Amino acid sequence: MGTKDWIILQMVYNEKNITKAAERLYMAQPTLTYRLQQIEKEFNIKLFYRGRKGVDFTEEGELLVKHAAAMLKEEQKIEEQLQNKGGEVKGTLRLSVSRTFAFYRLPQLLKAFHEKFPQVEFHVTTGVNHDVIQTVYKQEAHIGIVRGNHTWPNKSITISEEHICVLSSQKIALEELPSMRRVVYQTDPALNMVIENWWKAHFSKPPINHMDVDNVEIAKRMVLNGFGYCIAPSIVLEEHDLLQKVVLMDQNDSPVIWKTRMLYREELTELALVKEFVDFVQMYGLMTSEEK
Template sequence: MDKKDWRILEAVYAEKNITKAAERLYISQPTLTYRLQQIEKEFNIKLFYRGRRGVDFTDQGEMLVNYAKDMLKQRQKIEELLWNSGNEIRGTLRLSVSRTFAFYRLPQILKAFNEKFPKVEFNVNTGVNIEVLHSIYQQDSHIGIVRGEHSWPGKVVTLMQENIAILSSKKVNLEGLPSMRRISYKTDPTLEMVIDNWWKDNFSTPPISHMNVDNVEIAKRMVFNGLGYCIAPSIVLEDNDELYKIPLKDSKESPIIWNTRILYREELLELEMVKEFVHFIQEYHQY
């Protein structure tokens, strides 16, 4: 087996479907099937059984998949060490990033970093915070960028702080909020909890919510058009947004702050591209 076979086993195991695995790997299904048959012949085992719902790996097949995953990680480590031994900053930087930060901030950061270090490539995965944390715990990513409060045993650096605010197209009074339409959106559970707790501390009735949209950007567009208000972190506000903003405050009248943090393992700073990115993104947010 070689690197291609390791990736084949990893993809088939993840997809549990030959057709989907072939699509993921950008190879034909007959080619994929042939390689799987060759692997079975090489080790004289049955990798999996086909069923109506896909494929079920045998115990021996799972052992080989775990071996393939380990070998891919080992190869990745040696590639990074070899890249690190030269005079140039190069390699593939693996990032796992909160969706909201990825939407509003990440493209500009990566563009600026790429202009400074053109030989660094990016492998970026976006998701909710729990997915980001899982990625860095599993060492699938060098760096995670999360929002809110989370437990992480490695290095934690606060990147930016922002208010959570009521956004509306016209001035509103807090007292009248329970009688107004609220536009809800899918977001991270930790942010939902902060907003829900604030509401319960200030009102005895639930909000009137007739709209529940897919993301905060859609919610903001609805607010622009006077269809209601939404509660969101201030990262969603851009220079040309003409919206009224009322920051949420806690019981002590202090603004409720929403943090964005970068998480990583300190030993990864031995990789020059990781060290440079950590320094770069901190400096970027100071200006």
């Protein structure tokens, strides 16, 4: 079996459907079916059973899929090591990034890095902080970028700090908030906790949550159109925004801060593209106490 066979096994296992797997692999279905039959003959096993809703892998089939994943990961490591011989910075940098950072900061950062190292390509996945950490822990990504404080056993560098702010279409005073309508949005539980703790420290009654939306960008637009206020990190503010901003202050009269951190395994800096990216991010100017 070769690399293509390992990929086929993984795809069929993930899709649980021969037709969908063939489409994803850009293969004719009979060709894919024939290749799966050859794998079964080679190992003298049955990979899966066909059902109305797709395929169900046997115990032997699942074992072979796990082996396929391990082989592909090992091939990836070898390929990366070979690409980094001779001091050239090239290859594919795998990043797992918090969605908020990916939306507001990552495109500019990758553009600047690519201008300096044009032979580097990128594979970017986004998700909530827990997913990002798991992806880096499983070595599915070279580097993770998360928001807030999260436990990580290896290298961690703070790359930016922002204020958490009340955003509104008109100027408001913080003492007015308990009587105003608030737009809330789905975000990381850690950020919700920071905001909730600030609220409890300053007000004796809960906020009036007028509207609940999917993400902070929608919340911003609702606020801009008069649907109350929202509370968010200042990373979400862009030059063209017309929103008013009031920075939250803690009980010591210091701004409430929300950090962005870069996570990675120290041994991965032996790869030139990882080391250069880590150094570049720190030199890029993201390590500031407030957005640029």
